[in-house]
Amino acid sequence: MLIPQPYLLFLGDVTDPLAAKTARGIQVWRPEQCIGQIRLPGCAVSLGLNDLSIEAAVAAGAKTLVLGTANAGGYLPEHWLDTVRGAIKAGMNVASGLHYRLADNQELAALAAEQGVALFDIRHMRPALNVGSGKKRSGKRVLTVGTDCSVGKMYTSLALESAMRDIGLKADFRATGQTGILVAGEGIAIDAVIADFIAGAAEALSPANDADHWDIVEGQGSLFHPSYAGVSMGLIHGAQPHWLVMCHEMHRPHMRHLPHQPMVSLADCVEANLRAAHVTSESVQLAGFAINTSGFSEQEARDYCQQISEEFGVPATDPVRFGIKAIAALLKERG
Amino acid sequence: MLIPQPYLLFLGDVTDPLAAKTARGIQVWRPEQCIGQIRLPGCAVSLGLNDLSIEAAVAAGAKTLVLGTANAGGYLPEHWLDTVRGAIKAGMNVASGLHYRLADNQELAALAAEQGVALFDIRHMRPALNVGSGKKRSGKRVLTVGTDCSVGKMYTSLALESAMRDIGLKADFRATGQTGILVAGEGIAIDAVIADFIAGAAEALSPANDADHWDIVEGQGSLFHPSYAGVSMGLIHGAQPHWLVMCHEMHRPHMRHLPHQPMVSLADCVEANLRAAHVTSESVQLAGFAINTSGFSEQEARDYCQQISEEFGVPATDPVRFGIKAIAALLKERG
Numbered sequence: 274m275l276i277p278q279p280y281l282l283f284l285g286d287v288t289d290p291l292a293a294k295t296a297r298g299i300q301v302w303r304p305e306q307c308i309g310q311i312r313l314p315g316c317a318v319s320l321g322l323n324d325l326s327i328e329a330a331v332a333a334g335a336k337t338l339v340l341g342t343a344n345a346g347g348y349l350p351e352h353w354l355d356t357v358r359g360a361i362k363a364g365m366n367v368a369s370g371l372h373y374r375l376a377d378n379q380e381l382a383a384l385a386a387e388q389g390v391a392l393f394d395i396r397h398m399r400p401a402l403n404v405g406s407g408k409k410r411s412g413k414r415v416l417t418v419g420t421d422c423s424v425g426k427m428y429t430s431l432a433l434e435s436a437m438r439d440i441g442l443k444a445d446f447r448a449t450g451q452t453g454i455l456v457a458g459e460g461i462a463i464d465a466v467i468a469d470f471i472a473g474a475a476e477a478l479s480p481a482n483d484a485d486h487w488d489i490v491e492g493q494g495s496l497f498h499p500s501y502a503g504v505s506m507g508l509i510h511g512a513q514p515h516w517l518v519m520c521h522e523m524h525r526p527h528m529r530h531l532p533h534q535p536m537v538s539l540a541d542c543v544e545a546n547l548r549a550a551h552v553t554s555e556s557v558q559l560a561g562f563a564i565n566t567s568g569f570s571e572q573e574a575r576d577y578c579q580q581i582s583e584e585f586g587v588p589a590t591d592p593v594r595f596g597i598k599a600i601a602a603l604l605k606e607r608g
Numbered sequence: 609m610l611i612p613q614p615y616l617l618f619l620g621d622v623t624d625p626l627a628a629k630t631a632r633g634i635q636v637w638r639p640e641q642c643i644g645q646i647r648l649p650g651c652a653v654s655l656g657l658n659d660l661s662i663e664a665a666v667a668a669g670a671k672t673l674v675l676g677t678a679n680a681g682g683y684l685p686e687h688w689l690d691t692v693r694g695a696i697k698a699g700m701n702v703a704s705g706l707h708y709r710l711a712d713n714q715e716l717a718a719l720a721a722e723q724g725v726a727l728f729d730i731r732h733m734r735p736a737l738n739v740g741s742g743k744k745r746s747g748k749r750v751l752t753v754g755t756d757c758s759v760g761k762m763y764t765s766l767a768l769e770s771a772m773r774d775i776g777l778k779a780d781f782r783a784t785g786q787t788g789i790l791v792a793g794e795g796i797a798i799d800a801v802i803a804d805f806i807a808g809a810a811e812a813l814s815p816a817n818d819a820d821h822w823d824i825v826e827g828q829g830s831l832f833h834p835s836y837a838g839v840s841m842g843l844i845h846g847a848q849p850h851w852l853v854m855c856h857e858m859h860r861p862h863m864r865h866l867p868h869q870p871m872v873s874l875a876d877c878v879e880a881n882l883r884a885a886h887v888t889s890e891s892v893q894l895a896g897f898a899i900n901t902s903g904f905s906e907q908e909a910r911d912y913c914q915q916i917s918e919e920f921g922v923p924a925t926d927p928v929r930f931g932i933k934a935i936a937a938l939l940k941e942r943g
Contacts, residue, residue: 468838472834500808503839505841507839552831
C-alpha cells in the first residue's frame with residue numbers, strides 16, 4: 274500500500290455536505306481505516322466519527338492526515354495550513370485530493386522532508402508508465418463502465434468487491450480516481466496520465482495475478498461522453514476485462530454538464546463497450562447493470578431494473594438500494 | 609504560426625535514412641520553407657538541399673534550426689551541442705522533436721533568453737487546454753483514421769490538403785504529431801496531453817471556421833491498437849469530423865509492434881470509427897481509403913484498391929502511388 278493507513282480525516286470548515294464527498298467515501302468503504310475526523314470552527318459537516326486533535330489521532334495510530342474536502346477552486350486555504358503543519362510536525366503523512374499541490378508549498382515540503390514523512394498529491398501522482406501491450410495476463414478482471422460520467426462506477430466497484438469477498442472470492446478493488454485511491458491506499462488517477470499511457474496505466478494497475486483472483490477495476494467516463502471517452506477507451510483496453518458491469522442513471526435527460534448531448538441507449542452503450550473490450554479480451558461478457566434509481570420510488574426502481582434484466586438477460590440492480598449480490602453470484606458461478 | 613519558418617534542417621551525423629524521417633517530411637511538404645541542411649562529419653544522409661553554415665542560413669533568411677533527426681534514445685548528443693549553440697548565438701530559434709528537452713539544458717536556456725530566441729520542444733509543448741465540450745461548430749472537417757499506427761495518416765492528410773487546394777478549396781492541415789507540427793509550424797502533440805484533455809485539444813486544434821473552410825485533421829493511432837486507442841477516440845470526438853478517410857496498409861500481418869494482436873477487418877474498423885465519430889457529428893461519412901501498397905506490384909495494388917472501392921462504394925487509392933484526387937473531388941462535390 275502506497276498511502277499509509279489508518280487516516281485522520283480533515284474536514285476544514287466546509288458547510289456543504291457534498292464538499293466532503295471524498296472523506297465520506299473513505300469512511301463508508303474503509304471505516305476500520307478511519308481513526309477520527311478533525312474540523313475547524315464553523316464546519317457544518319460531520320462524518321459521525323470522533324473529533325480528535327492531531328495528538329490524540331497520532332496516539333490512536335493515525336498515519337496520514339487526509340484533506341478529504343474540496344473547497345471551491347481546489348486550492349489550499351491559508352487557515353487550513355496550521356492543521357497540515359501540525360500533522361507533519363507530529364509525524365503524520367498528508368494526502369490531498371486538491372488541484373493545488375502540497376509539494377509546491379516550499380514550507381510544507383521542507384517540513385515534511387525534515388520530519389521524514391510524505392506528501393501525497395493524489396491528482397498529480399504520475400508513476401513511470403509504459404504504453405499498453407495488450408498481452409494476455411492471468412487473473413480475472415471486472416471493469417465498471419457507464420452510459421455517462423458520475424453514474425456510480427466507484428460505488429459499484431467497491432460494492433462488488435465487498436459482495437464478492439462475502440461469498441468467498443479473492444477480490445481487490447483497483448482505484449482509478451482520487452477518492453478510490455484514498456479508499457484503497459493506492460491506485461492511478463487515470464485521467465491525469467499522459468494520453469499515450471492510458472492503457473499502459475490500466476495494465477499496471479491490474480497486473481497478472483492468481484487464476485482465481487479478481488481485480489475489480491474502477492471505470493471512468495463513458496465511451497459516449499464527448500469530453501472523456503479517450504480515457505474510457507484506453508482503460509477498457511488496458512484493463513483487459515473478462516466481465517463488464519454497466520453503470521447507469523435511470524432516466525437521466527442528457528450527458529452530464531452537456532445539455533446539447535443526448536444520452537446513448539443502453540443497448541448501443543453495451544454493444545460499443547463489449548466491442549471495445551473485445552480488442553484485448555475476446556471472451557468479454559456483460560455481467561449486469563448497476564443503476565442509480567435515487568430519483569424514483571422503490572416500485573418504479575424495481576420495475577425499471579426488472580425490465581432491463583429481462584431485456585439483456587443479466588442481473589440489473591441499484592447497488593445502493595438493493596445491493597449487488599446477484600452480480601457477485603453470477604461472477605462466482607460463471608467465473 | 610507558432611514556430612517561425614523558414615527552417616535550417618539539422619541532420620547531425622546519422623547514417624540511417626529512416627532517422628531523418630522528420631526532416632524529410634518537412635522537406636517533402638514544405639520545400640519552400642527549407643533554406644538548407646546542415647550536417648556533421650560522418651553524416652550519410654542527405655535531403656538534397658544545399659549544405660549551409662549557420663551564418664549562410666541566417667543570411668538567407670532561416671528563422672529556426674530544426675533538429676530533424678532522431679538518434680537512438682532520443683537524447684541530445686554532446687557533439688551536436690555546438691551547432692545548437694551556434695544557431696542560438698546567430699539569432700535563430702531551435703525546434704526539437706527529441707524526447708530530451710532543450711529547455712532542461714540550463715546553458716541553452718540561458719543562451720536563448722540572452723539572445724531573445726525561443727526553444728521549441730515539440731514533444732513537450734502543452735498549451736493550456738479545456739476538456740472537450742462536443743458543442744457543434746462551423747466549418748468542415750476531415751479526419752484521417754487508421755486500422756493501425758504508422759499507416760500513413762500524416763502523409764494522407766497533407767496530400768489531401770494539397771489536392772483540395774489544387775481544386776480551389778480552402779483547406780488547412782491540422783497537425784497532431786511532431787513531424788506534422790514542424791511542417792505546419794503549429795499544432796498539438798495530442799499523445800502528449802493529459803488524458804482528460806484529448807478531445808479538448810482536438811477541439812482547440814480545429815476551431816470554428818468559415819462555412820466553406822476545410823480542416824484536415826491528422827489522425828493518430830487506431831481504435832483497434834491496444835496501446836493508443838484512447839488517443840484515437842478522444843481525437844475522433846474532438847475533431848467532430850464530417851468526413852473520415854480510412855488509412856490502411858495492404859496485407860499488414862498484425863498490429864504494429866504487437867505480433868500477438870491480429871489486424872481488424874476494414875469493415876469492422878470503418879463501422880467502429882463511424883460510430884465513434886457519430887457521438888459528436890451525426891452526419892459523419894466515409895470519404896474513402898488511403899492505402900499503403902508499397903510492398904506489392906502496381907497491378908496488385910490497383911486490383912486491391914479497386915476491390916475495396918467496390919466493396920465500400922467510395923474511392924480507394926494509394927496516395928503515394930496514385931494520388932488522392934478522387935477523394936478531394938468527392939469532398940468538393942458532396943461538401
